[in-house]
Amino acid sequence: MTASIGDRLRLKRQVPYLKTADPMPMLRPSDLVSLDELGEVVALHPFDTVAVRFRRGTYLISLDQLEAASQDDASQDDATTKDADTDTDADDVIE
DSSP, rough: OOOOOTOOOEESSSEEEEESSSSSSOEEEEEOOTTOOOOEEEEEEETEEEEEEEEEEEEEGGGGGGGEEEEEHHHHHHHHHHHHHHHHHHHTTTO
16 A cells, blocks of 8 residues: 555554654554544655554554545545534634
């Protein structure tokens, strides 16, 4: 599988741990990313590794542990994100 920046991906199976994409990477517990959560590729790294931004952080993950999200999943996730952004904006209004 190949990936490019902006692609929407999800985990194929639960991994034993997640490695953060920070300048000083750390290992984090795998339960920070659920199997049904979509992530966006934000950087490409050597040896078929990509940095994927999920809701609770950005992690370095091998491409063989990821699968492409279908168009239906990606559009549904975008709609959910837009609804959440709209709700937040409405709460910020001060009368």
